[in-house]
């Protein structure tokens with residue numbers, strides 16, 4: 036069966052995308068799994084200049100969840116363009132570059148550099164990173180800033196444009212609308228939920244950066260609710276993520292209104308997760324007489 | 338770019354047994370990993386097929402037998418995951434990702450006449466396999482091993498059998514000499530100095546708690562003996578995807594290393610040991 040679906044200006048062969056931050060630039064994953072299993076891959080949050088990332092510890096396990104404070108460690112956009120993207124382009128998978136800026140001008144500049152790179156299918160504007168001091172989530176918690184950041188990218192990037200939203204807001208639909216008004220062709224959600232933990236052995240915060248982002252199965256109900264709300268308020272496709280670990284989880288997001296899902300934490304725990312989830316969706320559709328993905332997107336909406 | 342040299346395999350549990358003191362040992366059937374593994378490499382284990390605990394747990398390969406296809410891990414119970422592992426039953430399968438980490442290749446012992454191994458507590462686990470391989474190559478090997486108390490020491494018989502010289506100590510004096518690994522290492526370094534071996538023909542490797550590693554680094558700073566250390570850090574993926582396992586590099590240009598792929602074995606002078 037054909038599992039392809041349109042995600043706002045480009046088509047993915049299956050609705051399972053690699054989320055930003057869990058595949059690096061594909062190099063390491065290719066030692067274990069097959070990048071072609073994914074419908075598309077999103078690379079690690081890329082910034083104008085290289086970033087070394089936050090002080091360790093950066094990882095803390097919680098019940099069915101993962102707190103991380105990586106802090107957008109990446110080699111910077113120039114190095115990504117010259118070194119990493121050509122390698123990743125060997126695979127027959129659309130590349131989405133997740134970008135993060137500290138100012139509107141930076142967003143525009145990064146987008147401009149990527150517009151000249153032949154390997155990029157779409158940009159994902161990260162207005163939702165909880166792990167950086169300046170910029171980051173601040174852009175995604177105010178509709179005006181979200182609009183301006185999206186607009187800045189839109190000025191120099193003509194292609195498919197995804198805006199990645201944070202759940203750390205009272206009304207996520209407002210942010211989605213602002214992004215679409217500024218030219219987003221798709222919205223993706225959710226980025227991690229801001230959280231923290233205390234290491235009672237050391238009597239200190241568990242993460243070196245004190246606060247971090249929570250992901251994994253623990254956040255799934257929050258993510259499904261966000262997808263549900265955003266689907267109702269914008270007409271562009273939605274990429275849903277947050278705790279997708281099984282094909283059942285993926286279908287839950289799709290029926291709530293996601294055209295595709297992205298896998299983050301699941302890939303870290305099980306490198307073969309994308310294959311299992313794609314196969315599971317396939318057999319579900321076949322045994323339920325579903326002949327196109329688009330026919331079940333948002334089918335649960337009442 | 339695609340090498341497919343790391344595998345996630347359902348490994349059959351052959352046996353789980355309690356060793357001396359607080360240590361447990363499991364032997365798993367994983368021929369694909371056994372045939373590829375190098376000393377000081379590790380595996381990332383899914384303790385059970387559920388979403389809680391969510392992450393895999395990293396364990397060093399304390400032994401591998403490529404002929405029969407088995408790998409061995411040795412651990413102590415420190416939390417939920419390590420406790421659950423003591424309940425593994427023969428014939429059940431557990432998902433094992435590996436072999437992971439740089440490990441040490443054959444060139445590590447190239448031109449070496451003597452290997453000095455320094456271990457603290459569970460840090461002995463990976464050291465065991467390296468010691469065995471060194472003895473197979475005929476390299477003179479000495480192990481300096483310590484823990485707080487006797488029940489926190491792992492069984493060293495395997496290394497004794499292959500002719501490794503073993504010096505054991507405990508902080509409370511309940512086994513071996515009373516004192517720290519560094520005290521004993523200082524003494525042994527003096528003896529080694531008398532042998533007048535060219536430092537180029539010597540190599541040392543330490544694995545254990547961070548304060549111990551920091552102390553041996555100080556001790557070795559006065560010698561010309563190359564010192565390697567094997568590190569632990571909290572890990573999610575175990576093979577370079579998440580950047581979660583960062584350890585600060587001495588070189589500020591470098592920023593951080595990933596313990597799981599750049600390590601776990603580092604030249605001691607390359608990494609900044611931060612005690613938590």
Ligand SMILES: Cc1cc2nc3c(=O)[nH]c(=O)nc-3n(C[C@H](O)[C@H](O)[C@H](O)COP(=O)(O)OP(=O)(O)OC[C@H]3O[C@@H](n4cnc5c(N)ncnc54)[C@H](O)[C@@H]3O)c2cc1C
Pocket residue numbers: 096379390392393394395396397398410411412413414415416417418419420459462463568569570571572601
């Ligand atoms: C490369 C490597 C090799 C290791 N080899 C061995 C070995 O051979 N024998 C052995 O006994 N132990 C070893 N450890 C430590 C072992 O991974 C931890 O003891 C184990 O993960 C604890 O799990 P838990 O669920 O019992 O503890 P919990 O405290 O409940 O675990 C919570 C989280 O913290 C992590 N964690 C806790 N302690 C450590 C630690 N010391 N290092 C890294 N992560 C930790 C866990 O993986 C988990 O994600 C190794 C660690 C690393 C990084």
Ligand SMILES: Cc1cc2nc3c(=O)[nH]c(=O)nc-3n(C[C@H](O)[C@H](O)[C@H](O)COP(=O)(O)O)c2cc1C
Pocket residue numbers: 054055056057079080081101103105107133161164199225226227249250251252254276277278279297298299300301579581
């Ligand atoms: C280790 C790690 C690193 C991440 N890095 C980024 C990033 O660089 N940019 C970004 O937009 N999201 C990042 N995320 C968020 C994920 O892309 C995703 O939105 C979130 O984890 C929820 O999905 P999940 O529950 O499937 O992991 C990261 C998540 C994790 C766990």
Ligand code: FES
Pocket residue numbers: 571572573574575576577578579580581582583595596597598
């Ligand atoms: S544990 Fe994920 S990069 Fe090292």
